Each structure stands twice: as C-alpha cells, then as structure tokens.
Amino acid sequence: MRASYRISRRRVLESVVGMAAMSLLAACGQQAAPASPSAPSTAPTSAPTAAATSAPVAAATTAPPPTAQAAQPTAAPTVSPSAQNASQAVQQIPRTQTLIMSLSDALNQFSDPKLMNPFMPGVTRNGWQFAYEPLYFYDMWYTDQVCAPQGIPCKDGEIPWLAESYSYNQDYSALTIKLRTGVTWSDGQPFTANDVVFTLNMLKDNAPKLNFSTEMKLWVKDVAALDDHTVTITLTSPNPRFMFNYFQWHSDLGFPIVPEHIFKGQDPTTFTNFDLEKGWPIATGPWRLTLESPEQRFWDRRDDWWGAKTGFHPLPKMKRVTVIPNLNDDKQIQLLTANQVDCTHGFQTAYTVPTALQQNPKLIAWTAGNKAPYGALDISTVTSMSFNNSKPPFNDPDIRWAINHALDRKQIAEIGTHGLTSGTVLPFPPYGPLKQFYNGVQDLLQKFPIDSFDLNKTAQLMQAKGYQKDQGGFWSKGGQRFSLILTSPPPFFTDITPVIIEQLRKAGFDASFKSPANSGTLISTGDVDAFLGVPGGSVRDPYETMAFFLSRYSAPTGQTAVQPYRWKNDKYDSLVDQMAKLPGTDPQYMTLYHQAMEIWIQALPMIPLVLRYIYITPNTTYWKNWPSETYPYTLPSSWHRTSGLFINTLEPSGG
Numbered sequence: 001m002r003a004s005y006r007i008s009r010r011r012v013l014e015s016v017v018g019m020a021a022m023s024l025l026a027a028c029g030q031q032a033a034p035a036s037p038s039a040p041s042t043a044p045t046s047a048p049t050a051a052a053t054s055a056p057v058a059a060a061t062t063a064p065p066p067t068a069q070a071a072q073p074t075a076a077p078t079v080s081p082s083a084q085n086a087s088q089a090v091q092q093i094p095r096t097q098t099l100i101m102s103l104s105d106a107l108n109q110f111s112d113p114k115l116m117n118p119f120m121p122g123v124t125r126n127g128w129q130f131a132y133e134p135l136y137f138y139d140m141w142y143t144d145q146v147c148a149p150q151g152i153p154c155k156d157g158e159i160p161w162l163a164e165s166y167s168y169n170q171d172y173s174a175l176t177i178k179l180r181t182g183v184t185w186s187d188g189q190p191f192t193a194n195d196v197v198f199t200l201n202m203l204k205d206n207a208p209k210l211n212f213s214t215e216m217k218l219w220v221k222d223v224a225a226l227d228d229h230t231v232t233i234t235l236t237s238p239n240p241r242f243m244f245n246y247f248q249w250h251s252d253l254g255f256p257i258v259p260e261h262i263f264k265g266q267d268p269t270t271f272t273n274f275d276l277e278k279g280w281p282i283a284t285g286p287w288r289l290t291l292e293s294p295e296q297r298f299w300d301r302r303d304d305w306w307g308a309k310t311g312f313h314p315l316p317k318m319k320r321v322t323v324i325p326n327l328n329d330d331k332q333i334q335l336l337t338a339n340q341v342d343c344t345h346g347f348q349t350a351y352t353v354p355t356a357l358q359q360n361p362k363l364i365a366w367t368a369g370n371k372a373p374y375g376a377l378d379i380s381t382v383t384s385m386s387f388n389n390s391k392p393p394f395n396d397p398d399i400r401w402a403i404n405h406a407l408d409r410k411q412i413a414e415i416g417t418h419g420l421t422s423g424t425v426l427p428f429p430p431y432g433p434l435k436q437f438y439n440g441v442q443d444l445l446q447k448f449p450i451d452s453f454d455l456n457k458t459a460q461l462m463q464a465k466g467y468q469k470d471q472g473g474f475w476s477k478g479g480q481r482f483s484l485i486l487t488s489p490p491p492f493f494t495d496i497t498p499v500i501i502e503q504l505r506k507a508g509f510d511a512s513f514k515s516p517a518n519s520g521t522l523i524s525t526g527d528v529d530a531f532l533g534v535p536g537g538s539v540r541d542p543y544e545t546m547a548f549f550l551s552r553y554s555a556p557t558g559q560t561a562v563q564p565y566r567w568k569n570d571k572y573d574s575l576v577d578q579m580a581k582l583p584g585t586d587p588q589y590m591t592l593y594h595q596a597m598e599i600w601i602q603a604l605p606m607i608p609l610v611l612r613y614i615y616i617t618p619n620t621t622y623w624k625n626w627p628s629e630t631y632p633y634t635l636p637s638s639w640h641r642t643s644g645l646f647i648n649t650l651e652p653s654g655g
Contacts, residue, residue, distance in 0.1 A: 090291050091300060093320040096622055096655065099647065100322045102332065102344040103638040105520075107491055109294040110325050116281040116289070117273040118256055119203065119210040121560075125252070127297055127323050130644040131283040132256035134249035135163035135177065137642055140432070140539055141376065141632035149633045149649040152313070158248060159645075162191065162257070162284065166247075172238040172581070177247070179229040182310040185259050185282050186302055193225035198260035200233070202268055209269045212246070212255045214553075214562050238581040241543065249641035250539060251379045256283075285644060286316055297323040307648075316648050318623070323638075328491060332356075336363060339621045339655070343638055347615040349495040350374060350420035356617050362655075363617040366636075368629050373420050375613030376635055380536035381429040383493065385486070385500065385607040388526045389567035391557060393465075393482070397603045402461035403484075403530075404607045406507030407500065408453040413610050416496030421611050425450040426597075428538040428545040429611065433584070437542050440590055441597050448601045450608070458507050474510045481510040487522060487531040490515040496610065497532065523564045526557035531564070534612060541584025542593060546576050549605055567605035572596055621655035 104110055105124040118128045137159040139148055148154030166177045183191040200216055200223045207217035219242060222234040235242060246254055262282050263271065273281045279288060286305035291298035299321040307313040326345040327335070329352045335341040337359045347353055353374040357363050365374040385407070387394040394400065409423025424430065425445060430438045445451075467475040467482060475482040484504065488497045497513050504511035516522065523531050537544035547553075551568040555561035575596035582589045618626040618636045626636045627646050634642040 090298060091320075093300070096652065097319040098322055099318040099320070099623060099650065100324065100341045101638040101643075102324050102327050102335070102341055104323070104325050104345070105639075106517075107326050107328065110297070113294045114274045114292060115272050117268065117271055118258070119212065119268060120272070121209075121211060123211075125639040127287075127289070127299055127321070128256070128281065128283070129639070129641050130321070130647055131281060131285045131287045131289070131299065132258075133162055133284045133644060134247060134254055134256065134641065135166075135179075136160055136243075136248040137634070137645055138244065138248040138250040138539075139632070139634055139642075139645075140250050140379070141627075141635070143632060146632050149645060163247070166243050168240065168243075172240040172242075172583075173235050175233045175235070175243055177231045177233070177243075179231065180312070181229055182306055182312075183284055184306045185261075185284055186288055187259075187279060187282050188304075189259065189261055189282075190228070191257075191259075191284055191306075192228045193231045194228075195257050195260050196231045197223050197225050198264065199257045202258075202263065206268055208562065215246070218552075240583040241580075244540070245544065251536065251640055251642070253379075253537075254641050286648075287321060295324065299323065313648060317650060317652055318647075321647060326491070333359065336360060336617065336619055339619060341619065342621075342623055343616060343618045343626075343636055345639055346375075346637065347617070348491055348493070349417070350613065350615060351418040351495075353615050353617060360619070362619055362621045364620060364626065364628065365617055366614075366629050373613055374617075375615040376629070377429050377431050377611065378536075378614050378635065378637075379429065379539055380534040380614075381431075381612050382424055382427055382536075383496065383532065383534055383609050383612045384427060385530055385609060386533055386535075386565055387530045387605065388528055388557060389565055389605045390554070391526070391529065391566075394529060396465070398461050398465060400604045400607065402458045402465075403504070403507075403509065404450060404604060405452055405454045405457040405461070406509065407503055407607065407609065409451060409609055410453075411503070412496050412499050416499045417610070421613060423451060424608050424611050427535045427606055427608055428542050433540045434538060434542065437590075437593060440594060441601070444594070444598055444601050450601065450604070455507055462508070469508055473508060474505075475508045482508075483529075484509050484511045485529050486511060486513040487519050487528045488513050488515045489519040489523070489532065490517065493532045500532075500609070524560045526555070526559075526561065526564065526566055533564075535606065541589070542597075543576070543579050543584070546593075546596060546600070547580070549600065550576060565605050567603065569599055569603065572599045572603075575599070620653055622653055623650040624653045625649050625651045 104126055110124070110126060112122055112124050112126055115123050116128055117123060118132065139154065139157040139159060142154070142157035147157060148159045152159055162180055162183055164178045164180050166175060168175055179193060185191055200220050203210055203213040203216040204220055207213035219235050219239055220233060221236045224232050226232060248254065259282050262280070276289060276292065281289065284306065286302050286307065287299040288302050289297065290300045301316060301319045303315060305315060308315045329347050329349060332344040332347065333352065333356050336344065336356060350373065353365055357365065357370050364370060366376045367374055387400060389395055413419060413421050413423055426438060428434055462475050467477045470476040470481065486497070486501065501511050501513050522528050535545050535548055537548060548563045549565055549567050549572065551570070551573050553561060553563035554566045554568055575592050579589060579592045579596065614635060614637060616636050620626065627634050633649065634645045636646055637643060
C-alpha cells in the first residue's frame with residue numbers, strides 16, 4: 001500500500017478475540033465498527049466454460065469443507081448485465097487457463113468501475129498495476145541466491161524491464177535513461193522516449209490534481225528525448241532516489257508511463273482511459289481488459305505482446321487474469337478452500353493463516369514449511385496510530401506522548417495477533433538496509449523511551465495540562481471529557497483496534513473507534529482525531545518515510561493533503577531536505593538523519609505500534625512457481641506494482 005493516505009479501506013471483526021473485545025467495548029458505551037456488507041453475489045468460481053449469460057453466480061454461503069478435495073469447483077462465473085453491456089462476446093476460457101485474484105482497496109465491490117487512469121484520485125489497484133509495466137522492477141527480498149525470476153537479468157534487486165539502464169551525473173541532479181528497443185503499446189504503436197517526456201510534463205502541468213503530480217512538479221526541472229530510446233531528466237535539485245522511487249516499481253511505489261497518442265489532447269483530471277471497444281486502457285503489458293463490472297474484471301492475454309515477440313520473456317502461461325474485489329477473511333478462506341481463487345488480497349489477521357492452511361493442503365504461506373510468522377515484512381509494515389497534528393489537543397506533543405505511554409505494545413501483539421508479531425518504535429521497518437538506521441538512534445530511544453507503557457507518566461502529562469479524572473474515570477477539563485475517536489480504515493487492523501481502544505479507555509481517555517467506508521477521504525482531509533495506518537515508503541534508507549512529515553505535504557483541515565499528518569517543523573524540514581540530496585551511504589547522511597529523528601521523536605507526530613506482516617496464502621491447485629521465502633523474487637501480492645512479475649512467472653500445476 002502506498003505510504004500516504006491512499007492506504008485506504010479494510011476489515012470488520014470476526015475473530016473470537018475481536019468479538020469479545022468489541023463486547024467489552026460496547027459495555028463501556030463506545031462506538032464500535034459497523035458490520036461489514038455481505039460478500040458479493042457475483043464472485044467468480046472459475047473461468048467461463050459456457051456462453052455468458054446475465055445471471056450472476058452466487059459465491060459460497062456455507063462454511064468451507066474440511067479439505068480442498070471435497071470442493072473442486074465446476075461452476076463458471078457469468079457476466080452481470082452491466083458488464084455484458086460494456087463488452088460483447090466475452091471469450092470462453094477454461095478454469096485451468098485462468099488466474100483468479102482477489103484484490104483492490106474496497107470490500108465486495110470495486111469502488112472505481114470504468115476508471116483506468118492510474119493518475120486520477122480515486123483509482124485503486126484494479127489491474128492497471130500489471131497491465132502497465134515499469135521501466136524497472138525492484139525485488140525488496142532479493143538474496144545472494146535469488147534476485148529475480150529465473151532467467152531475468154537482475155543486480156542488487158534491480159530488474160530492468162522497459163528500460164535497459166540508467167545513470168546519474170556526479171551530483172545526482174540529472175538522470176539519463178536508456179529504453180529497451182522493440183517495446184510496443186497494446187495497439188501496436190511504439191513505446192518511445194516521447195511517451196516518458198509527455199507523462200512527466202503532463203503530471204507537472206496538472207499538479208496537485210493528479211497522483212504523483214506534486215512530486216514531479218517538485219523534482220523535475222526539465223525532461224527531454226535525445227532520441228527514441230534515450231531520456232534525460234534534469235532535476236530541480238540533487239535526488240539520488242528519483243529513479244528508485246518513481247521508476248523502479250516496488251510494493252505500492254512507482255507510476256507508469258502512459259501513451260502520448262492516447263492521452264494527448266485529453267484533460268487528464270477527467271479522462272477515465274476506459275473504452276473496451278477502443279481497447280482502452282492501452283498499455284505495454286500482455287493484457288487487454290475485456291470485461292468490466294463492479295464485481296469482476298477480465299484481463300485477457302495478448303499474444304502479440306512485445307516481450308514474447310522480441311524474445312525478452314515468454315508469454316504468461318494463463319490466458320486470462322480474473323480480478324475480483326477484496327473480501328473479508330472468512331470469505332477468502334471459503335474461496336481458497338474451494339479452489340475458486342488462486343490468491344487473495346491477504347488475510348488481515350495472522351491467526352487466520354493456520355486455519356486456511358489446515359483446510360486446504362494446496363495453500364502455501366510465505367515462510368518455509370508454512371511456519372510462523374507465516375508472512376513477510378513489507379515497507380507497509382509498521383502499524384501506527386497517527387493524528388491530525390494541527391487539531392487541538394492533538395497538536396500538543398505532550399498529549400501525544402501521554403497517549404503513547406497508555407499503549408502496551410506487548411499486549412497489543414499478544415492479544416491482537418496471538419503473539420505472531422512484535423512491537424516497534426520507529427516509522428519504518430527494521431529489516432535489510434534499514435537495520436543500521438535503527439541502530440543509529442538507539443541513544444535517542446533511551447533518552448526518549450517510546451516503548452514505555454507507563455500509566456503514571458500518562459497521568460503526569462495529563463495533569464500538567466490541567467486535566468483531572470471525573471467520576472467515570474476519564475480525563476476531563478472544564479467539564480469536557482477528553483474524547484478521541486480512532487478511525488480504523490476497513491477492513492484493516494480489525495485484530496488490534498479493540499485492544500488499542502480498551503487500553504486508551506483504561507488510561508482515562510474517552511476513546512472509541514469507527515470504520516467508515518469513506519475513511520480514506522476523512523483521513524486525507526483531516527476530518528479525524530487519530531487514525532491507524534502504515535506509513536511505508538522507506539526500503540533502502542529512511543528518507544522516504546521521513547519525507548511524509550514535511551510541512552509542504554500538509555494542508556488545512558478540510559482540504560485534501562498529500563500526506564495526512566499535518567505536522568510542521570521548519571528545522572525538521574531543513575534537515576530532511578538536506579538528506580534528500582545525499583545517498584544513504586554518504587557519511588553526512590547519518591548525521592542529518594540523527595538530528596532530524598531527535599526532533600521527530602520528541603514531537604511524536606505518529607505513534608509506531610507493532611510490525612505488520614503481509615499474510616498471503618497462494619493456492620497451488622492450478623498454478624505453481626509462486627514467490628516464497630525460499631524463492632523470493634517478489635511477493636505474491638496481487639495489489640502491488642510487482643504483481644506482473646509473479647503473473648509472468650507462474651506455471652500450470654495440472655490441477
């Protein structure tokens with residue numbers, strides 16, 4: 001998930017622990033999350049094997065059988081009337097030649113039907129992330145043994161794709177990119193440097209209205225095509241991470257190049273880039289959208305894909321990728337157990353994984369031997385409690401520290417995740433190259449102990465601000481209780497949210513939570529007290545995550561902010577802007593980082609809580625060669641920018 005307010009939308013409580021906690025909270029009189037809508041009635045069970053009709057196929061409504069062998073699917077998904085009107089004569093594809101994935105940011109129905117412009121606000125990970133292709137992929141989990149799918153060139157995790165190479169000038173103020181020859185768009189037009197130039201200028205000219213436009217206006221001074229396959233980008237100031245952040249797709253970071261001959265003359269703030277009759281969206285990947293509805297999308301293979309024609313990569317083995325919306329954990333288990341989907345958006349609770357593995361022996365976890373902790377650490381790994389830092393009383397760092405001391409990370413992990421994760425204190429994950437930066441601020445963490453559950457310190461800070469506990473045991477001042485409504489984007493964080501609320505209430509805060517469908521909008525406009533999220537961003541050094549807190553990304557409450565934290569500190573801005581000009585390996589970088597983190601830790605505009613693993617259990621009944629801990633060429637995450645890597649790598653299992 002992207003590291004900003006785009007994290008959006010996730011899950012309702014269904015576990016015994018969650019329900020017990022909700023009952024406890026309800027007894028205390030706070031607002032619990034509303035029940036989730038039911039699963040879609042049109043979730044596909046297999047690829048079409050008969051002529052499409054207008055009657056939807058019902059998803060499973062009963063509990064899954066104990067083993068996969070008892071539930072081999074035979075029914076075919078049908079096309080809803082709305083989808084059939086949009087696309088005539090949908091091709092019949094057998095289930096054995098179809099990859100079915102559950103993904104996106106909305107439960108049960110897509111929230112962005114007929115929107116295929118990857119730059120328009122509101123677009124989700126709806127399939128464009130594998131229809132388009134990047135200049136480079138980056139494998140965040142690469143090892144000395146595995147750097148990419150077998151047979152694909154790779155160095156230090158960097159996988160050239162639409163581009164062959166890149167280079168900076170000496171001070172990182174200019175970048176030259178060499179594009180691969182022979183690449184074509186899905187309509188046969190050549191992919192050239194002019195498309196890159198057009199895309200960057202389009203974003204600059206439409207800032208801040210388009211996704212990534214603010215960043216391009218900030219960083220790109222000029223972009224030029226030296227020839228059809230060479231692009232030079234002159235930056236406004238040195239930026240050694242520009243190529244990595246925007247053109248080397250990893251996790252939810254990076255944006256595509258769009259075809260100039262399609263987007264030119266369009267208003268990109270309103271252009272949906274959707275027309276099945278015209279073959280839109282036009283992309284370079286081996287897929288064409290053939291069916292579109294709120295319940296499902298069909299992406300059919302193009303056998304004229306440039307990758308196969310040039311010998312760069314064989315055609316994907318499946319003929320269709322069917323995409324359905326995100327689903328609650330219980331529905332995911334049902335469909336995975338019945339072999340009706342091949343991979344899902346990922347379970348929201350760790351303890352769901354062993355249940356799923358027991359019910360279908362064809363499912364696999366990320367970890368070798370299907371052992372705990374089952375999942376993988378991603379950049380969107382640090383579950384945090386963040387604030388509208390411009391809204392009283394949450395604009396006071398002492399208040400934020402009082403809340404921090406009320407939170408017991410060990411208990412959050414033990415109760416919320418059954419002990420399958422652990423607490424954390426910094427806004428980026430402690431893995432890979434980032435470990436040295438954890439070590440680099442240990443002196444600050446001793447001086448300012450974020451991981452200090454201490455209700456006495458909470459009381460001292462609150463009393464110093466003039467609060468006293470009322471007869472109900474809640475902090476009050478001037479006859480008004482200290483109220484805190486925590487926004488928990490559905491369907492995420494359902495395992496830990498009730499635990500957090502109960503801890504806050506025990507500490508004297510009149511806390512409750514809500515999980516509205518429009519939580520993403522509320523968070524981005526600042527119409528919240530506090531919210532749960534995963535900042536993400538940083539992979540190789542901490543700059544990206546730290547940049548989310550820069551003043552320029554803030555906005556007044558009620559206006560959409562590029563980043564939702566609304567915290568401002570001029571000295572912090574200056575230090576982080578200096579970090580931006582240096583690679584993480586520069587000796588001066590660590591000094592600047594330490595100084596900036598001292599400001600950040602004292603202010604605590606976000607409270608890091610626990611590490612969050614990505615729990616995906618791919619189904620090997622029909623497809624094998626999934627990425628895993630022992631073959632870590634990417635994650636088997638259908639929503640990430642890197643999903644095209646595993647789609648292209650999967651092989652038939654003969655199921």
